[in-house]
Amino acid sequence: MRKTVLLVFLCLAAAAGAFGQDLDDVVISGRVVDTNGQAIAGATVTARQTATGQERTATTNSDGRYRLIELPPGPYTIRFSATGFGAKERVELNTISGQSLQLDIDLSPADVQAETTVTVTDEDAPVIDTTRTIVGGTIEQREIEELPNIGRNPLDLVLTLGGTAEEALSTSDLAEDRNANPRSTPLEQGNFTIAGGASYSNNITIDGLDNNDDRSARDRFQPSLEAIEEVQVIRNQFSAEYGRASGGRINLRTRAGGNKFRGRAFMFYRDDRLNANTWYNNSRGIDRLPLKYYNPGFTLGGPVILPGYNGRNRTFFFAAYEYQRFDDTTLIDTYIPVVPNPNFQLPTPTGTEQFCDNANPSNCPATAGFVQNYQNLYATPNAGNIVTARVDHRFNNSVDVTVGWQFGRRKNRRTSGASTTRIEDALQARNINTDAINFTNNWVIRSNAVNQFRFQWSNYKPSYQTDDPLAPVILIGYRNPVTNSVQTLIAGNSTASSLQNFADSREERRLQFQNTTTYITGRHTFKFGADIQDVNSQAVALGDATGTYNFNSVLNYSNNVVTRYRQNFGTATDVTNTYWGVFFNDEWKAAQNLTINFGLRYENETAIDDNNNFGPRVGVAWDPFGKKRGAGRTVVRFGAGIFYNRVLLRTVGDFIQNQQGSLASFDSNLIPTTNNARNNVLARISQDFPNGYASLEALRSAITAANCGPVATPVPCSPTTGFQVNTASGGNPLRSIDPNLRIPESYQFNVGFEREIARGWVVEANYTWNKTVKLWREYNTNLPVLPSGFSDYTAYLLANNFLFTNANGTVRTYRFYLGPSADASGVSTNPDTQSGTCSTSANVTCWINLNTTNTSTTTPNTNASDGVSSNSIGGPIGIAREALRNLRPDPSVDEKERVASIGNAFYHGLVVEFRRRYREIGYGFGGSFRAVYTLSKLMDDGLNNTSNAEISGDFSREWARALQDRRHRFALSGTIETPRWFGKLRFAPVFRFGSSAPFNLGYGIDRNLNDSSTDRVIFNGDIRELVWRKPGSGIPTDLLAKFSLQPIGAASGNIPRNAGRGPRQYIFDLNVTREFRFGERFRLRPVAEFGNILNMAVFSYGSEFVDFLRFGPNPTANQLQQLENFLVPTRTYRQRQIRIGIRFDF
Template sequence: MTRFSRSLYVSIAVAATSIAHAQTTATLSGVVKDPQGALIPNATVTVHSNATGAERSVTSGNSGEYVLPSLQPGEYTVTVAAAGFATFKVEKFVLQVDQKADLPVQLSVGAEGVTVQVEGGGAPVIDAGSMTVGQVIDKTTVQEIPLNGRHFLDLTVLTPGGVTAPANGNLTAPSRGVGAFSFLTAGNRDDSVNFQINGINLNDISNAQIVFQPSINTTSEVKINNSTPSAEYGRNSGSVTNVSTRSGDNQFHGEVFEYVRNNSFDARNFFNPRGQAQVPLKRHNFGASVGGPIWRNKTFFFASYEALRQHQGLSVNTIVLTDAQRAGVTDPISLQLMQFIPESPGGVYTGFINGPVNIDQGTMDILHIFNQNDTLHGFYAFQEDIRTEPTTQGNTLPGFGDHRPGYRQIATINETHVFSPSLINEFRLGANRVNVSFISNFTQGASSFGMNNFPAGVTPAAGIPQTSISTTGINIGGPSGFPSGRIDTLGALSDALTYTHGKHSVKFGGEYRRYLNANFSQDAGTLSFGPSAALTTTGGATVTPARTAIQNFQLGRATGFSITPQPNTSRVFGNALGAFVQDTWKVTPNLTIEAGFRFEWFGTPTLGAGKATIFNPADQTLNPVGAPGYKDLYSQNYNYMPRLGFTYDPFGSGNTVLRGGYSIAADQPLSGLVTTLSANPPYTNRVSYTATASGTFTQGSSTYLPTIPLSALYASAAATAISVGSVQNNYKNGTVQSYNLNLQQALPMNMALSVGYYGSVGRHLRQSLNVNQISPTTSARNFTKISASSPISPNASLNTNVTQASSIGQSNYNAMWLNVRKNMARGFQVNATYQLSKSLDLGSGTGTQFTDSTRPYLNYGPSDFDTRHRISGNAVYQLPFKGNRLVKGYQISGILQWQTGNPLNITTTSTFTGTSGVQHPTLLQAVQYRKDYVYSGTSPTVRWFASGGSDANPGGSVCTSVTSGCTFYTPSTGFGTMGRNALVGPGFANFDLSLAKNTKIVERVAFQLKVDMFDLFNHPSFGNPGTTAQSGATFGVITATRFPIGDLGSSRQLQISGKLTF
């Protein structure tokens, strides 16, 4: 840790990497009027922080307008005084993170010194001051609603535009213990979210995922901006997520807590076979926090520690060797490998493999108020985590897989200086760093088993090759491609000024960003045992007999082996500069116009030490990137992003607001755009050996490759056709244009209704194409080898496919969002949303495979995460019981989610080969969805389609010729006509309920006992069915719930917690 921490401090000192200047502070504005509605200039507006005692004042302008920017989120007392009028006072007025709050003031005639107390404390339910569409998730919601896994990103599904991710999500599929790494909202990709904590970026540069999830107990508020952000936001084209952490104040406060989950509390998963033990789970989440004054009204601190200790079993059901098959093993190396294959009666191994997760996270927050004009805020957080995945890459037996240690840190420094009430400066410096490794659990070297014939140039990773035996479920060793890891270091230096003059409040600023991404990988190889046919001479004599896969294993004869011979490393770095200006113009007391412009220069990602080569499809050459005489990797460096919007109060009451906006935002290119170029020759090339299935032996012939003994694996492997990667010559950064028009109406009981249209269009989104795809008519490829004139690897044979990073992606999103919200008042708060939406794109992520790369437009269809209808809601209700400690203090809270299914992409195992992408069948008749789709047994199975087939052969609806009664036809040549994501999978429904009892022990000390019930009604939310159209028992069959090993949608689960607060 010492060296790791030192590296972070150094990176801050040199102004390391990347943020987008963020507005985690709040702005209070309004207009001061007299009882007849006349505007009052020169009124003194003062805000007083109830937490820290800090004060700021401003004088209203000629039109009665006032603006107080750059206020810390929290509770304030607001007073307004003017000569000849009584003083206006609002207590407990709450400003939330990234909020532009509007507080209209109407003064009463009265003597100076007389104060008129005005009701209206709490946070405003109407957002009358900003074109940005977003929602704040307040402290009560964050702390009190039931969150399975206690991951703050799960809060994002409660906001308009948010959807529960599909089971096959990229960054959104939850990982055991640590949750998801991003979320989906408003039709944007999961790698387009801009995460901010206290105004500093929390994305990594490799995947644009969140570096780590801040503790729920450290989080004060979360603001998600889903549409038309202001010009101060950049870096990404999607939603902006601002996390405000808890700070100290003038009173000491803290808490100690523990949350416990155990499989003995839980219902059985729908697919857990009857008679088999439940999947083991032991989870303890515990920690403590404390905050308060160091120097009253001057210096405050808040510190926290949280830990997770989780042991979870992963179910395995694997065909292994029978006793007779084990007795037939004679090869000495195979005998040693066999010790890792458990003995099991009947040749089937069932059980659970433990996958522990340990997390330790700590934070420290310091706030110092030098005087009313200067405030300094510092924040530091670290997390150490280690997650074991025993079934990585298909490992099916105990003792293998990998473990993933991670070290994550973020540090921020913010300084706010008030030059005058009309000129305020905000300075920020920060960095984040993540160091993640993927290390094989099994590290005993292959040489200790007799596989030690390493030729020059081959340096395998520790461990044995990842080994599989076909016709069984045996998969041990490896994992292939491990160990691997990366270190991302990001940081930023930024400054912004807010200048208020008359009806204008102008904010402008700039930033410098820099990042460094270092990667490494090594390979233990892959080893396979398959069947081999008889080898005969031209005269018909048998040279070697036919053998099954198991017989080849018994004799130590492999049919396939491949390995990347040398470790591969890369270092990617880049710079970025940004500048913005945003003008908020209060044209009239009822109309505000916001106009902004952002410019960002995204430097092209550069590989350190010149370690990059790129394939040029135009002339089939492999060229060094940036070397003398060769151009640098092209990218679109200049990005221009206008923002324009308005808010209009048609009645001047502050109860009705019409809002609209338009914005353009761009994505900073990720390091992965060029990382693959470091794996091009001459830096790495995989070697392999694959036995020919059968053949006729001719002396001296090299056309037939027999099985090879295990002792000769490495010596037999030889270089194959090289694999190369490329980047589109005119590659552009992805952009998203977002726009909306919506209406907000205040309702009785501190409620608000919002309804509106929201849309976006994405262009130049990153996709991957195969630029060497086979022609479906001629079976020819564009090129089969590197050009003879290539400076690198001339005349080398090319692998069949050549992947090119391209910016051809497009997306389109249209939606109606309807939201009802009530802030906490009289012990009750609620937030409920209905949304009707449609999201279309060419591909929902950079890894989307195209059926036909020569006609990518055929891929246009529903997004992987497209959700047509969704209802979500959350509520907290403090029961109004009165009496002694046993009667009062009860609380109910809950979360409801329901949505229609995500698209299904039906693919086929067509015999037409030569494409790197998926192939689709041809749809012969409409697909019928099965209504009585559940049939039970020892292990239940769910059929999703009713079209053809049978319970024993659900794939009976698939034909290889156009036949009456068939639904899916798989052509032997060419492409099928069924579109991408043409069908719909199961929907999602979930209701979580929490019951809590808050008991006051003594003054300022209380204890909360809470029971969280996740998926209260034990309603299984199914995952997607098998989508490969083929005859057999898997097509259209569902075998798991939506997130079977995550924290959502698997079965009813109970969590018990206790929290002592003071």
């Protein structure tokens, strides 16, 4: 209903016309008159592109008006001529993507003045586009090259503009601390937030074609910074020509060749000796991480010259290559069994001394094996190759084509730990392989009609895997003779996920077709077209997919006695999604100072059933001064519209996998120990070591060959022995899709004002209102159903005992009670003293304290004293869960998540920008300037498309400030060129400030028994006390005393989501360069780039969870340290880093 009302409102508000602005190309329009102001009909206006010599011509109508459309951005010479009048030229007119220039000219009679050339500089060219209704900004090539950008990622420059913010849980720009293992930002969080849109709702394009990873929400390919001409950011009101985003649009325009051969060789270098140490490394007495970073490359462009063919003015090429190498090493420090396994070869130990694999090495029993040390400093670099290339060809003045190629290869093996027990073949790498070919055809049908056709094929293959991802995993337990601790040697392969990476292998193939036609008639510019994309996304979750062999001791490994085996089957998903969108725009020049636009777009994606995605857009640009003095220096803008996100295919893929029931998981620990069944199956599997099973049937065949019955009466094992079918995998629960799932949609409104307040100085202010609905959220459909008469699970548990039958037939009776909160165990036989150990072989009553601080989720089981389960009694939370199992709709599994369109977000913000494009100031000084202040508020009810509520499904209680909501943001960037007496140095600073962002305070465990760790705390103080704390502040005893634990099974805490106040953000980087010219063609530019030049210690929570911890009355030293670090951010922004480099242009 709301969508219908808004649609009607927009149609009525702009009944006069429609929205049709071009964001990738340039429009030059205006009026040609004589010296008396009378229109000159039939005048010829010719735009000649300076670099290539290509020309486009238009003829004025009866009112003297002309319009040149679909012009490639770049410098132009515009020539005006008419019979009986002297011609005029405007030269070196620089244009950028999405620009609409209004150039009016008066021609004198031929007998007065034959021809005039007017030189236009930045001082003379229009700085205000009075017809533009979209809101955003463009970062041009000069800024791209000179602004500091430590990561050399063009998308990082987006944050220098207004209305932008880092994504929630962002770890970009954070320091790398040694021996740390921090979490990374979830891939589905996207890159950044624009105008309050969800950070995973942006559309990133290269030369107007899709550059997204549709399974997550990141970009597919990052071109070399040296290959980028512009970074264009549209915050809202983007043309109906573009869809697939309820946030913003970011377009990277690549450089093209021209009539002159031009090239560049460059090299950048970083070294740990140039950097400061991180704050946390210093505080822990740890040296800087070793660092060597090489970044060479080149660009080359010009006309295509071949034997017998001269491509000047017709055929051009441009190519850019960049190599990135981040040298690093990983210390492999582990122990190798002395006696080898006959079926598998481990590397030769580097140590000579042999150690007994026993807790007491001085008393080495015959059942213990021996180990020798193995050390190797192994090269684990982060290396990548980036290639972009394009060829532009003009067949004639009406037809030109562009063919482009993108090639990216990256293999990142860097680790942050001091050492690892993995040997070389088990070291994983983050790989990204991507390729793309694109084609663009521009056809000028006639002077008032242009057609543009685009095509793209792309292939994206990211993975986190070893060099041989199909090999089985071998885990060997041993006791470290130095620390006397049990460790695991990992060999053969590794399919484990980490806090930074999910172990999988993916491939996403895309075919894209675009066609757009522009037609001018009278005062109207019509544009219509279509965008079709066919996306096939395939993924394989690698966790235990190749077979994982466990040997719990060195001796068992040497004797080939497997103690555990796991393998998952059916972990592949294959999702095909066909996207198509059609649109129509009309731009009406209602008056010389008034432009009204209206457009309508329809979008559809086959991955989900949602067929009513109509997106109307309306825009108005008004110059209040019209023909009066000051005309062309002021514009008032209004815009509104409905926008749609795109489908994230990971969620859809999980649903398809679960729906098909293709996932089957085998774990030998699921086999009972009765009748020695488990050992018999493992003995059979040991015969196949070290090979995994190629199919589910092959493993079932091995299992049925084993005996699961008594020795006296052997019984073959069932084919289902040890299997779980269609269960959760790889950290993902069973997932289904709500029948009413819809694509998220955004209702946006903007009103703005732009004014040239002095020559070349512009101030712009925009207020944006953005409400997003139908965001994807999850709720648990397999929650235990609480019987009537109970307020929560706590009340049910207190009233009902839980009976568990031991392996010998005796019974454990679990009884629940509310005891002291200082109880660190929670499981006892005496509720008064919290003492006594529950038996697993006799009838016993076990008392479970629901107020305990014990967070164990261990499930009670019958595997006591078999060397597999360390606690067959179970932990308090695990016991409580099992006591509720029979209340679940499906007791055979735990969590079942359903994705539904039930999330919301709201943003409103004011962006004020003060800017000046590059100009020569005088006395040898020059520069550009941009200062942006953003005052905004962003509210939401979830983090991303898989967010859960504290109370399952109740997202109204989750409504709070978003994690990336910083009320005040300020960004300052620019360039300063100094005179000769100051060394002709160029300075380019970037300063960013953000006020405090919120953080969420929880338990980090599932005390309310809803299968999700979103529980929040009980706090009996003032919410304003929940503020981040500096390291070294001591244990906050008074603050901790105001917290209490909710009983296990209670519904919720009492503080809101995201109630804490985190640290502020300060980032100050500086680029210093000097240009040396050798003639007109050659330039040498050494550069020094300083990241965090003041080496400020700015703290951040990154992607870490902020959890309340409660321990027993006698906390350990480690627990005391955790209490001292309560509310202390665990990460800082990057320390001072220096990169030196050189560019040589020829």
